[in-house]
Amino acid sequence: MDGVESAGGQLGAVLAAPRDGGAVALAPGGPWLATSLEQARQVLTDPAAFDFPGNVNRTGDLSGSRGDTRSGHTVFAPVSPEDVARGVEVFDTEWAAALRDHVPGGGDEPYDAMVLLRRPVARSTTAAVLAGLDDARRDVVADRVLAWIDALGPVIAAPRRPRRWSGIRRAEERTRGALEDTLDEARAGLPGERRTTQEVATILAAGIQVPIAAGAFLLAWLAQHPSAGTDPAHVVWETLRLTPPTWLTARVTTREVDLGGTRIPEGRVVFVSPLLLGRLDTLVPGGSGTLAHFDPDRWRDQARRPGAWLPFGAGPHACPGRNLGLAVLGSLARWGGAHELTLSEDVRVDQSRGISPAPCRFTATARSETSP
Numbered sequence: 057m058d059g060v061e062s063a064g065g066q067l068g069a070v071l072a073a074p075r076d077g078g079a080v081a082l083a084p085g086g087p088w089l090a091t092s093l094e095q096a097r098q099v100l101t102d103p104a105a106f107d108f109p110g111n112v113n114r115t116g117d118l119s120g121s122r123g124d125t126r127s128g129h130t131v132f133a134p135v136s137p138e139d140v141a142r143g144v145e146v147f148d149t150e151w152a153a154a155l156r157d158h159v160p161g162g163g164d165e166p167y168d169a170m171v172l173l174r175r176p177v178a179r180s181t182t183a184a185v186l187a188g189l190d191d192a193r194r195d196v197v198a199d200r201v202l203a204w205i206d207a208l209g210p211v212i213a214a215p216r217r218p219r220r221w222s223g224i225r226r227a228e229e230r231t232r233g234a235l236e237d238t239l240d241e242a243r244a245g246l247p248g249e250r251r252t253t254q255e256v257a258t259i260l261a262a263g264i265q266v267p268i269a270a271g272a273f274l275l276a277w278l279a280q281h282p283s284a285g286t287d288p289a290h291v292v293w294e295t296l297r298l299t300p301p302t303w304l305t306a307r308v309t310t311r312e313v314d315l316g317g318t319r320i321p322e323g324r325v326v327f328v329s330p331l332l333l334g335r336l337d338t339l340v341p342g343g344s345g346t347l348a349h350f351d352p353d354r355w356r357d358q359a360r361r362p363g364a365w366l367p368f369g370a371g372p373h374a375c376p377g378r379n380l381g382l383a384v385l386g387s388l389a390r391w392g393g394a395h396e397l398t399l400s401e402d403v404r405v406d407q408s409r410g411i412s413p414a415p416c417r418f419t420a421t422a423r424s425e426t427s428p
């Protein structure tokens with residue numbers, strides 16, 4: 057996946073930015089980019105000075121779905137340990153089913169990671185977020201979230217916000233409406249449910265789309281760098297370091313700010329990039345010449361804390377699904393370590409919605425010495 061380092065577009069511009077000085081303007085008048093951990097923390101932990109942009113939804117991946125401002129700042133409760141445990145259990149069952157069923161009637165066609173992960177992740181996150189749903193309802197909700205995520209894709213990829221009457225806006229509204237109707241009905245039977253329908257829809261969408269991309273990157277990295285015997289947790293962190301799906305998150309200044317000595321006027325966009333921070337040798341062990349390479353074993357060096365590059369964000373709007381995401385990816389990394397994965401074609405990095413590996417087709421053979 058050399059495509060990350062040599063990518064053009066916004067990703068290339070961010071990777072090419074000078075690091076560890078003040079905030080850098082990517083164009084005259086902005087947007088600006090935080091280039092150190094301290095600046096990133098300042099942006100993410102002070103929502104009074106750095107608000108969410110009005111037309112970008114929380115993950116930065118769901119832009120255009122609503123024009124409302126994020127002022128008001130709903131804070132989501134973290135997914136509880138019991139909910140994480142249930143989510144991972146569902147993921148394991150559904151992952152085994154997806155592998156078994158991916159070609160109707162069997163056959164040895166390659167898997168497509170971005171497709172294969174859809175149902176296991178969607179059902180796992182839905183089970184974790186909506187405790188008490190029976191399996192049939194869970195599966196309907198999961199499918200409706202996937203449909204909404206798919207319909208949001210073209211809205212996000214459009215160079216300009218599509219007009220109200222455009223086909224892609226209407227498809228997005230229709231699928232969101234169908235999801236909200238299903239959620240209203242499903243949640244009516246759940247005692248103690250206090251979140252709004254929109255909040256639950258947002259958690260589900262954020263908690264499904266991003267882990268699918270993260271899981272697909274993980275499988276792509278493992279196929280390129282077989283790592284039997286490597287600690288699965290290290291594989292997960294190394295994946296989230298080199299290819300964090302939410303590689304860029306945006307805020308808007310609500311007043312003039314000083315960011316690392318750079319003055320930024322009110323009303324300007326400021327980016328934080330976990331992908332850039334994950335390439336700072338102050339945060340990652342192994343030496344500056346190695347930071348573009350996938351090397352999970354670098355995390356054996358316990359002097360540096362994995363995750364310092366903020367793949368789950370920071371502050372009041374840090375990811376509430378962090379522990380579920382880590383647990384699901386850990387499970388996938390264990391499966392990957394027990395198999396020999398072979399990519400069927402080169403993997404490109406798609407930048408149309410966060411980053412994702414597209415396509416990511418691979419075959420898998422159980423390693424005889426480690427297969428269950």
Ligand code: HEM
Pocket residue numbers: 100114115116130131132135181184185258259260262263264266267270296300301302305306366367368369370372373374375376377378380381382385
């Ligand atoms: C590998 C998996 C995941 C990664 C890498 C990830 C990454 C992130 C990041 C970086 C943010 C902060 C964005 C920002 O500051 O603008 C975020 C926010 C969020 N994530 Fe995750 N996430 C993951 C899994 C999940 C899961 C499983 C859930 C739900 C169960 C979830 C729900 C959310 C929500 C609701 C927000 C918005 C929080 C807010 O605005 O207050 N995420 N995620």
